[in-house]
Amino acid sequence: MADLPPLRDVIARHGLAARHSLGQHFLLDANLTDRIVRHAGNLAGRHVIEVGPGPGGLTRSLLASAAASVTAIELDRRAIGALGELAAATGPRLRVIEADAMALDTASLVASPRRMIANLPYNIAAPLLIRWLRQAAAFERLTLMFQQEVADRICAAPGTAAYGRLSVLTQWTCEARVVMRLPPEAFTPPPKVSSAVVSLTPHTIQPDAGLVAAMESLTAAAFGQRRKMLRGSLRTLGGEALLARAGIAPERRAETLSVVEFDRLVGLTAATH
Known part of the structure; x- marks a missing residue:
């Protein structure tokens, strides 16, 4: 060298x-x-x-x-x-x-x-x-x-x-x-x-390909309009009903959610498809 x-x-x-x-x-x-x-x-x-x-x-x-x-x-x-x-x-x-x-x-x-x-x-x-x-x-x-x-x-x-x-x-x-x-x-x-x-x-445990695709779609919708409340930005994915099942207030915005909360949401969206 x-x-x-x-x-x-x-x-x-x-x-x-x-x-x-x-x-x-x-x-x-x-x-x-x-x-x-x-x-x-x-x-x-x-x-x-x-x-x-x-x-x-x-x-x-x-x-x-x-x-x-x-x-x-x-x-x-x-x-x-x-x-x-x-x-x-x-x-x-x-x-x-x-x-x-x-x-x-x-x-x-x-x-x-x-x-x-x-x-x-x-x-x-x-x-x-x-x-x-x-x-x-x-x-x-x-x-x-x-x-x-x-x-x-x-x-x-x-x-x-x-x-x-x-x-x-x-x-x-x-x-x-x-x-x-x-x-x-x-x-x-x-x-x-x-x-x-x-x-x-x-991480030692990784999501499967289907869940990864779901998370990409979820985060694209959630952060697509940062000023929007989640009840609006996630309307096509279940909106208030999805958020209620996840125990997340619908007036929150994407940038306030933790990665753990996004994981909870994506698990629910994947389970419905």
Whole structure:
């Protein structure tokens, strides 16, 4: 690893200037990428998936860990060449896949035990997370970089301004906490906002696919109009009758409900379909 060329040289050689359309902001400081890997825990024997590796800064730190393998998924053809060089230099532990992560069954790419560790492209980070939460049981842990505003939404408590659909979907399936914050100047080019790394540990017991789909529909309706009382926002799902069965006052609003209360509601809605 010590013989690898500087990342800035790799970027220049492959014409890898970050593209806003791809949500790219590269993290080149090895001290920071090493810290992210440490927050992911002991990787010995683990198969790691990385989405959006770009020139391979975080990838290098992953390869320097005890991970059994690293599978890097990259859409940008320019970065594929840079990652190919890294694979040639470091051996078969690195597998590079040129693909859109939104179109992949990510968990099927590697054997268990799996970890997801990534500095996600900002423009698809939240949709990717929701997609992975549907199969949270497939992962031991996910250590993911988001814009700070998205990280705050993921970890928000009920009754706070940041609490919303993403908070409920995430905390219903995982224990979520912010483990690291980074200022804009840590990245090349610097984004307009700060970023944060979130550690997600899936709960031991996970809902089945039908219940996950029901929760996605329930939270979409509940948070669709934040100022609406639940008697109105949940009218199509049962409205006041549903809320009465769940023991929830119909004049409450979605942002005041705990994840436990949403779980109670979704169990009732699923039971009626």
